[in-house]
Amino acid sequence: MQFYLYQNRENSHSPYLLDIQSDLIDKLNTRLVIPLFDRNLVRHALPVRLNPTLLVEGRPYVLMTHQMASVPHSLLGKMVADFTDQRDDIKKAIDLLIDGF
Structure with a gap:
């Protein structure tokens, strides 16, 4: 579901x-996703508006908007959070990546 966060079944990074x-658009066997990286493992500065931080179970994770991709639906594991309430910040990050503002 849109703006739901899922465990990644394959990538530990x-x-x-x-x-x-x-x-x-739910008839496809793929979903457009943005990966999240543990904030503590990100070694370089990222633009905050492009890469907002989301809290997952009390820990900070960076939304890696510039790495969005289509993945097989089967890659999505257990649903762990609903970020619908942060829709505006997420969409602003996507708009910045695509439109530049």
């Missing part, structure tokens, strides 16, 4: 995937 695909 990105333990979570944020689903950003519209729920109206």
